[in-house]
Amino acid sequence: MTRKLTVIPEQCSGCRICEIVCSIEHFGVINPKKSAIRVMITYPHPVLRMPIVCSRCKIPKCAQVCPVNALRRVNGVVRLDEQLCISCYKCVEACPFGAMYAHDDCDYPIKCDMCGGDPQCVKNCPKGALKLIPEAVLGESKRLNNVLSYTQMKEIEFYEMGEKKVIQYAEIGKEEL
Amino acid sequence: MRIKSGYFKKHLHVDLTHGTAERRDLSENFIEKYIGGRGFGAKMVWDNLKRHNFTIDPLGPENLLVIAPGPLTGVYLPSSGKCSFIAISPATGLYGDSSAGGGFGVELRQCGIDALSIRGCAPELSVIFVDGGETKIIPMPELKGKTCLETEGLILDKLCTHAVHVAAIGVAGENLVKFACVNTDWSRNAGRTGIGAIMGSKNLKAIVVRGHEDLPVHDVKGQVAEADKAFKYLIEGYEQGILTLADLDGREISWGDEDSILKLIQKIAMRQGIGDILAGSQRDGRGPRMV
Numbered sequence: 001m002t003r004k005l006t007v008i009p010e011q012c013s014g015c016r017i018c019e020i021v022c023s024i025e026h027f028g029v030i031n032p033k034k035s036a037i038r039v040m041i042t043y044p045h046p047v048l049r050m051p052i053v054c055s056r057c058k059i060p061k062c063a064q065v066c067p068v069n070a071l072r073r074v075n076g077v078v079r080l081d082e083q084l085c086i087s088c089y090k091c092v093e094a095c096p097f098g099a100m101y102a103h104d105d106c107d108y109p110i111k112c113d114m115c116g117g118d119p120q121c122v123k124n125c126p127k128g129a130l131k132l133i134p135e136a137v138l139g140e141s142k143r144l145n146n147v148l149s150y151t152q153m154k155e156i157e158f159y160e161m162g163e164k165k166v167i168q169y170a171e172i173g174k175e176e177l
Numbered sequence: 178m179r180i181k182s183g184y185f186k187k188h189l190h191v192d193l194t195h196g197t198a199e200r201r202d203l204s205e206n207f208i209e210k211y212i213g214g215r216g217f218g219a220k221m222v223w224d225n226l227k228r229h230n231f232t233i234d235p236l237g238p239e240n241l242l243v244i245a246p247g248p249l250t251g252v253y254l255p256s257s258g259k260c261s262f263i264a265i266s267p268a269t270g271l272y273g274d275s276s277a278g279g280g281f282g283v284e285l286r287q288c289g290i291d292a293l294s295i296r297g298c299a300p301e302l303s304v305i306f307v308d309g310g311e312t313k314i315i316p317m318p319e320l321k322g323k324t325c326l327e328t329e330g331l332i333l334d335k336l337c338t339h340a341v342h343v344a345a346i347g348v349a350g351e352n353l354v355k356f357a358c359v360n361t362d363w364s365r366n367a368g369r370t371g372i373g374a375i376m377g378s379k380n381l382k383a384i385v386v387r388g389h390e391d392l393p394v395h396d397v398k399g400q401v402a403e404a405d406k407a408f409k410y411l412i413e414g415y416e417q418g419i420l421t422l423a424d425l426d427g428r429e430i431s432w433g434d435e436d437s438i439l440k441l442i443q444k445i446a447m448r449q450g451i452g453d454i455l456a457g458s459q460r461d462g463r464g465p466r467m468v
Contacts, residue, residue, distance in 0.1 A: 016280070020253050024398070029391040030252050033287065040339070043363035044326055104389055 002076050002135045005053045011129035012049040014041050018121035025120045034103050036112035037121050054099045054112035062091035080111045182395035183248040184208055189290045194297030198312035214247035215274050217292045218263025235267040236378035238298035245292035246282030251392050266370040268355045273370030279362035284342040287388030299380035306385045320382045325360035345383035346373040353377050
């Protein structure tokens with residue numbers, strides 16, 4: 001079963017422990033700039049904390065633009081073959097999420113490899129903002145929310161041809177439940 | 178020498194009057210004696226005070242402002258993200274320090290320095306930009322009269338990046354209000370002792386940092402394990418027979434036993450059984466020292 005690394009931005013506190021454990025796991029140093037995950041924080045309007053993670057795209061843009069075919073999808077994870085990589089950083093520019101990174105000290109782009117199926121960031125996130133869930137249940141919470149919103153139907157009254165009518169509607173997409 | 182790692186052994190000294198910045202070495206003796214953060218700051222401020230015959234105008238150019246994160250700032254340990262701002266306080270005329278959380282201290286360390294000291298007074302409103310190994314003093318008179326958040330936003334726009342951390346003062350700091358704050362990372366403040374007024378007196382609107390260096394840690398994997406030792410003395414005490422099963426309310430506890438540790442945390446919060454003892458402070462009679 002393919003599992004996807006997903007983010008719940010509402011849960012993220014912006015502590016950046018994921019960045020630290022990622023750099024420890026992959027480079028053996030503490031350096032948030034050498035991690036394959038970044039927490040972007042915007043302030044003051046709106047206040048958002050969003051960890052940027054590799055989405056494991058099935059049609060990966062990073063692999064498409066690679067001129068030497070160094071990025072290949074193996075067992076659902078796009079891996080970087082450092083033997084072939086020429087460090088042109090086209091992949092870093094091509095990723096639609098900006099989830100690949102470059103660092104002065106590193107010869108190759110920094111790419112999430114899912115830590116061999118057991119990501120350290122998911123294990124260490126103290127708030128549970130990072131989750132590894134099966135692809136089949138993606139969007140489940142949104143679906144459920146939208147269905148439940150029908151229990152709180154809103155009404156508008158209107159007149160048509162002098163006759164009073166009522167329309168009921170649900171506010172889909174507004175997760176106020 | 179006992180200190181193996183944890184320091185870059187460098188500090189950056191910026192003179193705003195002459196527009197110079199230089200990296201100076203910190204001696205091992207100094208590091209061992211004063212550890213970091215407030216320790217470094219207090220010593221540097223004291224030395225500066227002695228050099229000026231103990232007469233320093235807190236809002237004059239001779240007052241030294243030291244910004245120092247500690248040796249643990251930014252590593253995988255709880256509550257380690259602090260950064261101290263130390264100077265002679267304009268509010269009291271005495272030693273003053275204030276600290277702010279957030280990412281500013283971590284980013285400052287990643288520039289490869291253990292402390293940043295600033296003296297002098299810039300000819301016009303300026304911003305210090307520590308960009309890894311190089312330091313620039315950029316005049317930005319257009320920031321005059323802007324609030325902290327506006328300043329931070331304008332600086333990010335001007336430098337065209339979001340990957341920097343900013344410590345800025347607002348209007349109060351510019352107008353030398355004696356208890357003005359420094360605002361770092363949008364919402365983290367070094368609020369006490371009027372450090373903002375000192376930055377204002379130096380015509381320094383903001384300090385911007387961006388660094389990429391590895392944080393020096395002697396044993397990276399070891400310190401991660403160290404972080405989990407909150408209940409060390411309790412578990413160790415039980416394993417060595419100092420504590421009995423009755424002391425722990427009949428619940429065994431051992432390393433890696435997540436379930437019973439979580440139960441224990443709950444007991445501390447509810448002040449039940451041994452939790453009541455653990456909830457006390459070390460100082461009063463009912464603290465863990467009794468155990």
